[in-house]
Amino acid sequence: MLMPVRNARLNRLPDSAQELERCLTDPEWRLFSGCLYKIMVKGDSKDGQEGEAFSMPFVPNRAQRRFIKRLWHRNIILKARQLGFTTLIAILWLDHALFNADQRCGIIAQDREAAEAIFRDKVKYAYQNLPEEIRERFPLARDSASELLFAHNNSSVRVATSMRSGTIHRLHISEFGKICAKFPDKAKEVMTGSIPAVPTTGILVIESTAEGANGEFYDLSKRSQALHYSHQKLTPRDYRFHFYAWWQEPNYRMDATQVSISREMHDYFDGIEQEMECQIDPEQRAWYVATQQADFPGREERMWQEYPSTPDEAFQQSTEGHYYAKAMVELTKRGGITSVPVLDLPVYTFWDIGRSDGTSIWFMQSLRGEDRFIDYYEEHNEDLRHYARILQEKGYLYGAHYLPHDADHKKLSDTNRSTREQLQALLPGQSFRIVPVITQLVTGIHAVRKHIKGAWFDKERCAFGLERIRGYRKKFNQAQGRFIDEPDKSNGCSEGADALRQWAQAKDSGLFAPSDDGYGINNDYQEPEAPDWRM
Numbered sequence: 321m322l323m324p325v326r327n328a329r330l331n332r333l334p335d336s337a338q339e340l341e342r343c344l345t346d347p348e349w350r351l352f353s354g355c356l357y358k359i360m361v362k363g364d365s366k367d368g369q370e371g372e373a374f375s376m377p378f379v380p381n382r383a384q385r386r387f388i389k390r391l392w393h394r395n396i397i398l399k400a401r402q403l404g405f406t407t408l409i410a411i412l413w414l415d416h417a418l419f420n421a422d423q424r425c426g427i428i429a430q431d432r433e434a435a436e437a438i439f440r441d442k443v444k445y446a447y448q449n450l451p452e453e454i455r456e457r458f459p460l461a462r463d464s465a466s467e468l469l470f471a472h473n474n475s476s477v478r479v480a481t482s483m484r485s486g487t488i489h490r491l492h493i494s495e496f497g498k499i500c501a502k503f504p505d506k507a508k509e510v511m512t513g514s515i516p517a518v519p520t521t522g523i524l525v526i527e528s529t530a531e532g533a534n535g536e537f538y539d540l541s542k543r544s545q546a547l548h549y550s551h552q553k554l555t556p557r558d559y560r561f562h563f564y565a566w567w568q569e570p571n572y573r574m575d576a577t578q579v580s581i582s583r584e585m586h587d588y589f590d591g592i593e594q595e596m597e598c599q600i601d602p603e604q605r606a607w608y609v610a611t612q613q614a615d616f617p618g619r620e621e622r623m624w625q626e627y628p629s630t631p632d633e634a635f636q637q638s639t640e641g642h643y644y645a646k647a648m649v650e651l652t653k654r655g656g657i658t659s660v661p662v663l664d665l666p667v668y669t670f671w672d673i674g675r676s677d678g679t680s681i682w683f684m685q686s687l688r689g690e691d692r693f694i695d696y697y698e699e700h701n702e703d704l705r706h707y708a709r710i711l712q713e714k715g716y717l718y719g720a721h722y723l724p725h726d727a728d729h730k731k732l733s734d735t736n737r738s739t740r741e742q743l744q745a746l747l748p749g750q751s752f753r754i755v756p757v758i759t760q761l762v763t764g765i766h767a768v769r770k771h772i773k774g775a776w777f778d779k780e781r782c783a784f785g786l787e788r789i790r791g792y793r794k795k796f797n798q799a800q801g802r803f804i805d806e807p808d809k810s811n812g813c814s815e816g817a818d819a820l821r822q823w824a825q826a827k828d829s830g831l832f833a834p835s836d837d838g839y840g841i842n843n844d845y846q847e848p849e850a851p852d853w854r855m
Contacts, residue, residue, distance in 0.1 A: 332355060333355050333451055333453075333454075343355075344419075344454075347415065347419070350415055350419070351378075351380065351388075351411070351412070351415060352379060352380065353379075354377035354378065354379045355377070355451070356378075356415075356450060356451070356454060357377070357378040357411050357414070357415070357446045357449075357450070358375050358376065358377055358378060358445070358446060358449040359375070359376060359377075359378045359407055359411070359442070359445070359446065360373050360374075360375060360441050360442075360445055361373060361374055361375070361376050375449065378407075378411055378446070380408060381403075381404060382568070382570065383399075383403045383404070383405075383564050383568060383569065384403075384404060384405070384408045386564075387405065387408065387562055387564075388408075388412075390560060390562060391523065392523075392554060392558075392559075392560035393520060393521075393522070393523060393524070393556040393557075394518075394523075394524045394526075394556070394557065394558065394559045394560065395523070395524065395525045395526065395559065395560050395562060396526050396527075396540055396541055396544040396559045396560070396561050396562065397525065397526065397527035397528070397562045397563075397564070398528070398529075398530065398541050398561070398562070398563050398564075398628070398631055398634055399527065399528075399529060399562075399563070399564040400529070400564060400565060400566040400568075400569065400572075400626065400627045400628060401529060401626045401627060402569075403564055403569060405527050405564075406427075406438060406442065406492075406494050406527070407442055409427070409492040409525055409527070410427065410438065410442035410443050410446065410477075410492075411442075411446055412490075413425035413426075413427065413443070413477050413490050413492065414443055414446055414447060414468075414477055416475075416489075416490055417468075417470060417475040417476060417477050418458050418470065418473075418475070420473070420475060421473035421474060421475060422473065422474050422475060423473075423475040423476075423489045423490070424475070424476055424478070424486060424487060424488050424489050424490075425475070425476065425477045425478070425488075425489065425490040425491075426477075426478050426479070426480065426483045426488045426490070426491050426492070426514075427439075427443070427477075427478070427479045427480075427491075427492045427493075427494060428479075428480060428481065428482060428483060428491070428492070428493045428494065428499075428510060428514060429479060429480075429481060429494050429495070430481070430494065430495045430498045430499045430502070430503070431481060431503075432481060434494070434495070435466065435479045435480055435481055436465070436466070436479075438479050438494065439465070439466055439479035443468065443477050443479060444468065447468060457472065458470055458472055459471045459472060461474075462476075466478055466479050466480055467479075481506065482506060482509050482510060482513065482514060483513075483514045483517065484509070484513035484514060484517065485517075486517065487517060487518075487519060487522075488514070488517045488518050488522065489518070489519070489521075489522045489523075490518075490522060490523050491514065491515070491517070491518045491522070491523075491524050491525070492524075492525045492526075492527065493510060493514070493515075493524075493525070493526045493527070494527060494528070495527070495528045495529070496510070496526045496527070496528045496536070496537045497528035497529060497530055497531035497535070497537040497538070498528065498529075498531050499537075500531065500535030500536050500537045500538070501531040501535060504535070507535065507536050507537075508536075510536075511536055520556035520557060521556075526540060526559075529625060529626055529628075529634070530624075530625045530628065530634035530635045531625065538635060540559060541561070541631075541635075543559065544558075544559035544560065544561035545561045545563075545631055547559070547561065548560070548561040561631075563628075563631045565596070565598075565627075565628060565629050565630070566608065566627035566628065566629065567592070567596075567598060567600050567604055567608075567629065572604060572607050572608070572611075572627075573601075573603035573604050573606070573607045574603060574606050574607045574610060575603065575606065576602035576603050576605065576606040578606065578610075579605075579606035579609050579610045580609075581602075581605055581606065581609050585605070585608075585609055586605070589605050589608075592629045592630065595630060596629070596630060608623075608627070611623070611627065617796065618641065618796030618803065619796065621636065624636050641793045641794045641796065641803035642790065642791070642792065642793045642794075643765050643792050643793065643794065643807075643817070644765075644768065644769065644772070644789050644790070644792060644817075645790075646769075647768070647769045647772050647773070648786075648789060648790050650773065651772060651773075651775070651777070656772075656775060656776050656777060657776075657777050657779045657782075657786065658776065658777075658778070658779055659778060659779060659780070660692050660693065660694050660776050660777065660778035660779075660781075660782075661694075662685070662694050662716075663685055663687060663692075664717075665685045665686070665687060665717075666685070666717055666718060666719030666720075667683050667684065667685055667694070667714075667716035667717060667718050667719065668683075668684050668685070668686070668718070668719050668720055668721070668722065668832070669681050669682065669683055669684075669711070669718065669720075669721045669722065670682045670684065670722045670755075670819050670820065670822040670823040670826070671721065671722065671723050671724065671727070671819055671822060672724055672814075672815045672816070672818035672819035672821075672822065673723070673724065673726075673727060673739055674814075674815045677700045677701045678698065678699070678700045678812070678815040679698070679699060679700075679702070679707060679815065680696070680697070680698045680785070680788070680815040680816040680818070680819040681696070681697045681698070681707065681710075681711075681819060682695075682696055682782075682785060682816075682819050682820055682823060683695035683696065683697070683714070683716065684823065689774075690774065690775075690776060691771070691774065691775045691776070691823070692775075692776045693775060693776065693777045693778065693782050693785075694778050694781060694782075695714065695778070695781045695782065696781065696782045696783075696784055696785030696786075696816070697710055698784065698785070698788070698815065698816060704739065704742050704743055704746060705746060707743075708743065708746035708747050711747065712747075718750055718751075719751070720750075720751040720752070720753050720832075721743070721750060721751065721752045721753070722753050722754075722755050722822050722823065722826050722831070722832065723739065723740055723743075723752055723753065723754055723755065723822070724754075724755055724818070724822055725754055725755060725756065725757035726739075727739035727740045727743075727752075727754060728740055728754050740752045740754065753826075753831060755822045755825050755826045755829070755831060756825065756829045756831065758825060761807070762805070764821040764824060764825050765821070767821070767824035767825055767827070767828045768817075768820060768821055768823075768824040770824070771823070771824045771827055771828075772820075772824075784816075785816050785820075787813075788812070788813045788815070788816025788817060789813075789816060789817055789820060790813075791811055791812075791813035792807065792813045792814065792816070792817035793807075793808050793811070793813070794806060794807065794808060795807070795808045796808070
């Protein structure tokens with residue numbers, strides 16, 4: 321267990337060679353004395369904007385010291401922004417590689433740009449700025465754009481977007497929540513390839529701000545949090561839960577006389593004090609209110625995500641401005657989100673084919689008048705062949721597929737065929753139906769609110785789709801300081817919500833009418849015969 325070294329003379333190496341050798345064998349001295357490692361720090365200018373970066377000796381701050389004290393074999397860090405954990409772990413990994421032979425230390429970043437920045441500004445910067453007489457002891461066998469391999473002991477530090485090969489003795493996964501949200505395939509690769517490469521004798525650190533109540537990071541966080549509160553003794557394969565709130569950072573404060581704090585916000589802070597058994601003083605409250613007003617107006621869930629006060633709040637979503645907030649609360653209360661078995665009945669799909677790059681599909685079965693959603697699929701940057709293949713791979717027996725009204729529009733392309741015609745060519749024998757157009761969006765939203773009261777959703781296979789429904793919200797007009805009745809398409813939720821709306825509109829129009837035989841098609845509905853796709 322590492323603890324701060326007391327009475328260390330900062331920024332100065334010991335005068336005698338014997339004392340220097342003794343200090344270099346002590347990991348506490350190396351990390352806490354401020355004599356070895358330097359870091360690059362972003363300064364603040366007088367007008368409050370980001371200033372020029374400068375170098376300073378590395379000494380762990382309060383949050384970092386707390387983490388070091390509680391370090392375990394496997395660790396989950398749920399945190400507020402800019403607490404310096406990536407910097408800390410870069411220093412820890414570099415120190416471990418310098419002073420231990422044949423070690424492989426890795427950092428996984430969300431994308432190539434982030435990986436290059438971490439390697440350049442944290443790992444390589446710290447090595448290059450070691451005191452010269454110390455750096456000479458640790459010559460490099462390889463110095464690439466992503467790896468330092470040391471000649472004196474064959475240890476290395478590497479930064480990449482994924483790691484699978486060999487044993488990784490120290491692994492840090494940075495901003496895993498963002499990886500899960502933006503790159504689900506990469507998150508799966510990390511879970512199946514990178515994490516198993518860390519032995520139980522090694523150390524794994526998964527660190528991130530929250531990014532929605534779904535995905536691998538959310539699941540790992542919730543499981544480790546449950547273990548934490550159960551006070552169970554952890555095995556080397558269990559994750560230790562670490563949470564760092566914004567109010568634990570001493571620098572998050574400002575002059576309270578410059579900020580007006582509402583009674584509602586004071587009640588919020590008072591509630592946090594009771595729940596977390598902490599004190600949030602007026603300067604901290606002022607900083608929080610000013611930050612929310614400046615950076616996240618009308619988006620309180622973004623403030624909870626980036627600067628959480630409690631672990632649960634980090635994954636919480638605001639209901640203000642959300643189209644289906646009340647409906648989702650009622651659905652949850654009556655138990656409508658549960659385990660829904662897949663029955664030996666036809667499956668009906670309801671689509672939204674985004675104008676940009678996203679397509680969403682809900683999968684539903686009908687039994688005795690119950691609409692039972694058994695699956696959800698969403699993907700981006702794929703053509704119709706991809707979705708046809710997914711439908712085939714699912715292995716369901718399909719009754720009919722319901723497409724939005726514009727799927728019948730001819731497209732000026734190589735085929736000059738509509739979306740429906742292209743899908744019929746890809747899936748011959750399948751029935752594709754066009755949901756009638758509505759003149760006002762609110763009509764479809766009301767239809768969803770009405771019909772969702774009797775629907776059922778599988779809690780696992782539909783989890784991502786349900787998050788899309790929860791997140792479907794109105795645009796916030798910053799000039800007017802209010803939500804306007806127009807969908808906010810920036811958070812990626814509109815395709816999933818629009819696909820569900822096709823279901824409700826099909827029911828209202830009579831195109832889809834659940835029946836006792838489970839086939840759910842209104843055979844009285846008249847639709848023009850589809851053109852022969854071979855013509």
